[in-house]
Amino acid sequence: MKHLQIALWGVLPYLVLVLFVAGSAWRYRYDRFGLTTRSTQLHESRLLGVGGPVFHFGLLFVVAGHVVGMLVPESVTNALRLPESVYRENALVAGGAAGLAAVAGLGILLWRRLRVPAVRRTTSRGDRLLYPVLATVLLAGLWTTLAGAATGSYDYRLGVSVWFRSLFVLDPDVPAMAHAPFAFQFHTALGMLLFALWPFSRLVHAFAAPLGYLVRPYIVYRSRGASAGVGAGRGVAR
Amino acid sequence: MRVMAQIAMVMNLDKCIGCHTCSVTCKQTWTNRAGTEYVWFNNVETRPGQGYPRGYEDQDRWKGGWRLAHGRLVPRAGGRVRRLARLFANPELPLLDDYYQPWTYDYDNLTTAPLGDDVPTAPPRSLVDGRPMAVTWGPNWDDDLGGGPGHLAGDPVLRKIGDDVRLQYEQSFMFYLPRICEHCLNPSCVAACPSGALYKRVEDGIVLVDQDRCRGWRMCVTGCPYKKVYFNHQTGKAEKCTMCYPRVEAGEPTVCSETCVGRLRYLGVMLYDADRVGEAASVPREEDLYPAQLGCFLDPGDPAVASAAEASGIPHDWVEAARRSPVYSLISRYRVALPLHPEYRTMPMVWYVPPLSPIVDALAETGHDGEEVGNLFGAIESLRIPLGYLAGLFTAGDIAPVEAALRRLAAMRAHMRRLNLGEDADPAIAARVDMEPAQIERMYRLLALAKYDERYVIPTAYAAGAGAGDAVAGCGLDAPGGPGMLETGAGVAAFHAPPGTAADDRLRGRINLLNWDGKGLPAGLFPPRAEGGR
Structure with a gap:
């Protein structure tokens, strides 16, 4: 059992990290043409108009919640004199709402993908693997948030979060994770699978978030001489 | 500038x-x-x-x-x-x-349908999801x-x-x-x-x-x-x-232009002042957008423009092409071409000579001589609906420029008809649209005869800032080591050569057997024989 725990929470995270980084670099190097949202809005817009934003914005809040919950140690919130009960209520309300939105949005999108023939036809093999994993991760995460709050017996900030931070100092705290309830372990393990799939599935489009648009001049000029696809276009303000 | x-x-x-x-x-x-x-x-x-x-x-x-x-x-x-x-x-x-x-037809059904009383059909199928669909x-x-x-x-x-x-x-x-x-x-x-x-x-x-x-x-x-x-x-x-x-x-017209059976498309260079574009696109009145865009275009015959163009890195042959540009003639010299929907403020660069034919047809149907200049001018003014519609397409609703363009086309018809019927040219016709008879005849040559090399005046490509700005012919990129470096000069010839013969830089040191004609040894496949060998 102990060896399994070491393999799962001490070794696997690093393998996933290597796969995630190397896979993304490989994808960017060799398949830039494949980096796209693969939008199906051309075929169906009404359901997407609801499901798309609800899912994506929900997910953005979920990610923000993970950043706060995983990276900010309990000692910091204590030093800020933020009572644990307030923190927990906050995490439950905000996290639960974001999780519910993401799950509901994904539900709409999956229903649309199954029921609209034109959209269904665009589903790739990768999608068929990815969507069940994504849906299970989301549901397991929502379960840990809601059930964890209902029973109140496990403080993930003293367990899972400690393990997560320990990964980055290259000293994985395997027991911290090994003693977590099964729901947390399940969510974390599937989460790792998600990161392993990331570079090889449509999830890569998250890296394409076009934040540069906010600071770019509207009109982009590029010289014919510039070799295609390398470097940013020469922007000329207008 | x-x-x-x-x-x-x-x-x-x-x-x-x-x-x-x-x-x-x-x-x-x-x-x-x-x-x-x-x-x-x-x-x-x-x-x-x-x-x-x-x-x-x-x-x-x-x-x-x-x-x-x-x-x-x-x-x-x-x-x-x-x-x-x-x-x-x-x-x-x-x-x-x-x-x-988009749809296709299930042609397979024509040959695989079982024997029956009815002639088999090829029912439509969606090209998106493959299901039967009604074409609506x-x-x-x-x-x-x-x-x-x-x-x-x-x-x-x-x-x-x-x-x-x-x-x-x-x-x-x-x-x-x-x-x-x-x-x-x-x-x-x-x-x-x-x-x-x-x-x-x-x-x-x-x-x-x-x-x-x-x-x-x-x-x-x-x-x-x-x-x-x-x-x-x-x-x-x-x-x-x-x-x-x-x-x-490579200096060739687009496929749509090349294959146009009516020979109605013109391609050429326009020089414009990029500093004026933003201002021109933001004039408050939509009707002013057409004249504002005209104001962005530069006269390539002006020596100051030519020297400024070459200072901006535009090769000499491009300025030369701009002088002969049929597009510049129709847009700025004769003012018969108009932009499509200037009110979108995008400063479009595919322009249109508005059609006079609906008006000529309408005249002819009423029993009038559809090519007599007085009739035509009268009709242009009285047929408000076509005019209003054309203005809605080309000048953000301002009827005056459409009317002026149509009057010039009408004058061209009337003037050329006199010449073709052996009558004396009437300079008054040209004068009514502020043109010279010779100018009208040049416009006629461009619009009606539309010779291939007058319709398409396209200089070959160059690359800005590549240091080969004044290369007269060929690709500005074929400086040694440049991305377009070709082993055998001339850009146009290389463009039409089969891939790999000369143009493909990546094949250096390797052999493309697709170009081997099967006779003798493929060049470069084997190392050169030593002197005195067999």
């Missing part, structure tokens, strides 16, 4: 017979692939009519182009923050139904006003000028409007792209999509008021008219 060059097009609508050859050859060249079944980089629509996609000119609905907000140009669909907020579902995206659901709309459903007055209600230009046209449907007029990407000076599709994948080429102004940078956010489809950027639903990337840049770079 910052001089930039643009490959621009003018189409003479009087000569368009709506044969769709341009559309078909374009489609065969560029969009005969999966994912682009519904895409026509070039389409020909009957006007009045809804166009393709249906009602694309209704910018209250599609939000294409720019609008003026407190004197500043903002994309009509919203600025950067609003666009990013709509990233996950674009509310202003036309659906496939707005273009049309296509890329040219209302061609030649097909479908009746009901369809005309969907024409946004017609809606603006009122109902009386629809009531007069039986006596109505029609003409064809071939459309490609406008390769605008102020392209709103480029402005709408969150990834910066769309760009305007510095050298020739062609607007292109970098397929490796496009991430499929499909904002460009909304941004373009002409709906000439398309979403490939298989690759998830935007695609658009490329002005056939591989051909244009």
Whole structure:
């Protein structure tokens, strides 16, 4: 059992990290043409108009919640004199709402993908693997948030979060994770699978978030001489 | 003054017979692939009519182009923050139904149907999901006003000028409007792209999509008021008219121009002052946009312009081509070409000579001499509906420039008819439209005879800032080590050579057996024999 725990929470995270980084670099190097949202809005817009934003914005809040919950140690919130009960209520309300939105949005999108023939036809093999994993991760995460709050017996900030931070100092705290309830372990393990799939599935489009648009001049000029696809276009303000 | 060059097009609508050859050859060249079944980089629509996609000119609905907000140009669909907020579902995206659901026919059924009393049919099948479908709309459903007055209600230009046209449907007029990407000076599709994948080429102004940078956010489809950027639903990337840049770079006309049976397309260089574009695109009155854009164009015959152009890195042969440019002649010298929907504030660069034929036809039907100059001038003034409609298309509703262009075309007809009938030329005809008889005859030569090498004056490509700016012929990139370095000079010849013979730099040191004619030893496959060998 102990060896399994070491393999799962001490070794696997690093393998996933290597796969995630190397896979993304490989994808960017060799398949830039494949980096796209693969939008199906051309075929169906009404359901997407609801499901798309609800899912994506929900997910953005979920990610923000993970950043706060995983990276900010309990000692910091204590030093800020933020009572644990307030923190927990906050995490439950905000996290639960974001999780519910993401799950509901994904539900709409999956229903649309199954029921609209034109959209269904665009589903790739990768999608068929990815969507069940994504849906299970989301549901397991929502379960840990809601059930964890209902029973109140496990403080993930003293367990899972400690393990997560320990990964980055290259000293994985395997027991911290090994003693977590099964729901947390399940969510974390599937989460790792998600990161392993990331570079090889449509999830890569998250890296394409076009934040540069906010600071770019509207009109982009590029010289014919510039070799295609390398470097940013020469922007000329207008 | 910052001089930039643009490959621009003018189409003479009087000569368009709506044969769709341009559309078909374009489609065969560029969009005969999966994912682009519904895409026509070039389409020909009957006007009045809804166009393709249906009602694309209704910018209250599609939000294409720019609008003026407190004197500043903002994309009509919203600025950067609003666009990013709509990233996950674009509310202003036309659906496939707005273009049309592409279909094929189940031809297999013709040969595999079991023996029966009925003749087997080839039922339509959707090209998107393969299921049986009813064909209810296509890329040219209302061609030649097909479908009746009901369809005309969907024409946004017609809606603006009122109902009386629809009531007069039986006596109505029609003409064809071939459309490609406008390769605008102020392209709103480029402005709408969150990834910066769309760009305007510095050298020739062609607007292109970098397929490796496009991430499929499909904002460009909304941004373009002409709906000439398309979403490939298989690759998830935007695609658009490329002005056939591989051909244009080699000095050849685009496929749509080359194959136009009416010889109505003109290609040439326009020089413009890039510093004036922003100001011209943001004049408050929409009717002023046409003259404002005219004001951006520079006279290539002016020595000051020529020296400024060469200082900006434009090669001498481009300035030379600009002087001979048929497009410049029709737009600025004769003022008979007009922009399509200048009110979108994108500064479009595919212009149109408005059609005089509907008016001549209307005259002839009433028993008048449709080519007598007095009759024609009178008719241009009295046939307000065609005029109002043309103004809605070409000058943001200002009738005066359309009328002036049509009067010049009418004067040309009247003047040339006298010459052809052996009568004496009447200089008064030319004078009525402020032209010289000789000028009218030059315009006639360009518009009516339309010789190949006068219609298309296209200099070969160069690369800005490559240090070979004044190369007279060939590719500006073939400096040693440059990306376009060719082993055998001449860019045009190399462009037409089979791949790998000379042009492919990557094959250096390797052998392409595809070019081996099977006789003797392939050159370079074996090391040279030592002297004194067998």
